[in-house]
Amino acid sequence: MEPLNIAAPSNLDRKYARKYPELGAGRLPVDDCISQEYYGLEKKYLFKRSWICVARHTEIPNVGDYLVKDIAVLDTSVTVVRGRDKKLRAFHNYCPHRLNKINKPGRGNCKAFICRFHGWTFDLDGRLAHLDNEHLFADFQREKNGLHSIHLEEWEGFVFINIEDKPQETLKEWMGPMYDRFSGYFDGYKLTGHLSVEMACNWKLSIDSQTEAYHAPNLHARTLGEAVSGKENPTSLFHSIDFHGRHMTAATYANPGYIPTPSEIIAGTNASRTLYPASAETLDKLPEGINSGRHRDWIFDLDLVFPNFGIFPSSGYFIAQWFWPEGVNKTRLDVMVYTYEPTTIGDVIAAENTHVHMLDVLREDFSTLEGTQEGMESGVQPAILLCDEEVTVRHTHYVVDQYIRAQRALRP
Amino acid sequence: MTDHQLPAGFADLEPFVADWNIPKRADRFHKRVNTEYGVIKKFYDAIVTRMDAVIAHLNRYPVEEIGRLPEAESRLLNLAFSFMQISAAVECWEAPDNGALDPDKVEIIDCT
Numbered sequence: 001m002e003p004l005n006i007a008a009p010s011n012l013d014r015k016y017a018r019k020y021p022e023l024g025a026g027r028l029p030v031d032d033c034i035s036q037e038y039y040g041l042e043k044k045y046l047f048k049r050s051w052i053c054v055a056r057h058t059e060i061p062n063v064g065d066y067l068v069k070d071i072a073v074l075d076t077s078v079t080v081v082r083g084r085d086k087k088l089r090a091f092h093n094y095c096p097h098r099l100n101k102i103n104k105p106g107r108g109n110c111k112a113f114i115c116r117f118h119g120w121t122f123d124l125d126g127r128l129a130h131l132d133n134e135h136l137f138a139d140f141q142r143e144k145n146g147l148h149s150i151h152l153e154e155w156e157g158f159v160f161i162n163i164e165d166k167p168q169e170t171l172k173e174w175m176g177p178m179y180d181r182f183s184g185y186f187d188g189y190k191l192t193g194h195l196s197v198e199m200a201c202n203w204k205l206s207i208d209s210q211t212e213a214y215h216a217p218n219l220h221a222r223t224l225g226e227a228v229s230g231k232e233n234p235t236s237l238f239h240s241i242d243f244h245g246r247h248m249t250a251a252t253y254a255n256p257g258y259i260p261t262p263s264e265i266i267a268g269t270n271a272s273r274t275l276y277p278a279s280a281e282t283l284d285k286l287p288e289g290i291n292s293g294r295h296r297d298w299i300f301d302l303d304l305v306f307p308n309f310g311i312f313p314s315s316g317y318f319i320a321q322w323f324w325p326e327g328v329n330k331t332r333l334d335v336m337v338y339t340y341e342p343t344t345i346g347d348v349i350a351a352e353n354t355h356v357h358m359l360d361v362l363r364e365d366f367s368t369l370e371g372t373q374e375g376m377e378s379g380v381q382p383a384i385l386l387c388d389e390e391v392t393v394r395h396t397h398y399v400v401d402q403y404i405r406a407q408r409a410l411r412p
Numbered sequence: 413m414t415d416h417q418l419p420a421g422f423a424d425l426e427p428f429v430a431d432w433n434i435p436k437r438a439d440r441f442h443k444r445v446n447t448e449y450g451v452i453k454k455f456y457d458a459i460v461t462r463m464d465a466v467i468a469h470l471n472r473y474p475v476e477e478i479g480r481l482p483e484a485e486s487r488l489l490n491l492a493f494s495f496m497q498i499s500a501a502v503e504c505w506e507a508p509d510n511g512a513l514d515p516d517k518v519e520i521i522d523c524t
Contacts, residue, residue, distance in 0.1 A: 192523055195520055195521070196518070196519040196521060197517055197518045197519065222504045222505045261499065261500070262499070263495070263499030266460075266463045266467075267496070270467045342475050343475060344471050345471055345475050345489065346470070346471050347475065348475065348478060349489070349493065349496065352492075352497075353496045353499070355437065356441075356496050356497050356499070356500070359518065360500055363512035364512040364513075367513040
């Protein structure tokens with residue numbers, strides 16, 4: 001199957017169509033969300049040739065801390081470990097001897113990795129430290145039979161891996177203009193919520209459902225809706241949408257006329273910083289890359305780090321979201337909620353309000369995913385319609401497709 | 413003993429300890445979506461005007477001690493968390509749940 005031809009010429013006088021003419025304004029074919037063959041292209045040319053975020057460094061702070069993740073879209077299981085030198089390293093989680101899987105997915109702390117099959121033992125830096133009957137292996141060199149290493153780099157405390165033999169770009173080059181936008185912002189926050197859900201939908205649909213705000217007044221009518229739409233902006237138009245190469249940032253509007261609910265008032269008056277979903281004032285302390293327009297009526301940004309890592313920063317919390325493809329119509333979503341370091345128990349109670357409402361809003365977002373996948377697979381329509389404000393959706397499919405084309409041309 | 417499950421001054425909330433003294437967020441969520449709306453509303457009405465006092469009382473303890481509070485305070489804290497859990501049910505949709513995604517599909521993982 002050929003890659004998609006998403007971009008159609010645009011004569012429309014719409015602000016984002018004018019700003020990003022290469023994205024076109026035509027209908028967006030559904031094929032890239034329902035074709036098994038296209039999913040194969042994504043695995044081979046996109047995910048296996050990209051920097052992929054797998055964790056935040058605070059998940060494995062101490063020497064010997066490790067985490068193991070089965071990453072279906074990379075066809076491998078990955079171990080990330082903090083070595084005796086405090087450095088993080090990543091390895092394929094298979095013993096070089098007979099390729100047995102060494103650890104189950106999860107987290108732990110160890111002094112060495114031991115394959116239970118035959119007892120091969122590996123140091124935290126991946127070197128083969130011990131095996132029985134070494135002399136019975138023909139032409140054996142211990143130093144050549146350590147764990148298979150994976151390129152690892154960190155950005156702002158997020159851990160990225162790249163399973164190519166030789167990554168085509170450094171992580172800094174990969175992040176491009178995103179690299180310096182957050183400058184230390186994430187450090188003051190603590191993981192206080194984690195949601196995980198598996199949906200029968202394509203991974204890009206799970207991104208699409210959260211990277212436009214056109215849906216907010218409707219889908220979130222009884223939750224977040226009034227906080228992000230109002231008299232001046234009834235359809236929750238973004239303040240701005242910016243594409244930084246393959247990545248994106250959109251600044252979300254907050255309704256200054258929003259009247260908080262009693263529980264939000266209780267949370268707000270007892271918290272030392274602004275939380276979700278009540279309107280957030282701009283804090284000058286935020287780095288330039290967050291709410292870069294310095295809007296007073298701003299609630300949070302939607303950032304997407306290509307291809308599948310989302311960050312939604314606000315003033316008192318941020319959300320990190322992993323959109324993990326597990327098949328053409330199967331996606332695992334991991335949502336991590338980080339709130340500011342509490343100074344009182346009141347802060348913790350206020351943050352609970354954030355967690356609870358966030359879950360209910362996200363469940364509304366998730367509720368559309370399987371129905372949309374079903375609609376796309378029904379064949380009733382070969383393409384979907386997108387308005388100018390949904391240019392973020394167009395961009396996501398476009399950059400995936402462009403990347404696949406470029407990589408296929410580079411190395412088939 | 414049932415007379416003194418909460419700190420002094422919070423006797424009016426005692427009747428809600430049996431239902432809403434729930435330490436884990438996931439359990440509070442499932443309690444909410446599986447509880448009759450009338451029961452939720454009764455708890456909400458009783459605690460909403462008391463929350464500022466509840467928080468003021470708990471704020472007398474340093475945040476570092478949140479996991480080691482005296483039993484009565486620990487129950488009060490769980491009631492406060494439960495209030496946040498049920499608040500939107502009363503304030504936003506007047507039903508235990510918003511009718512979005514099946515509550516059993518989402519895994520709420522403990523971060524403590």
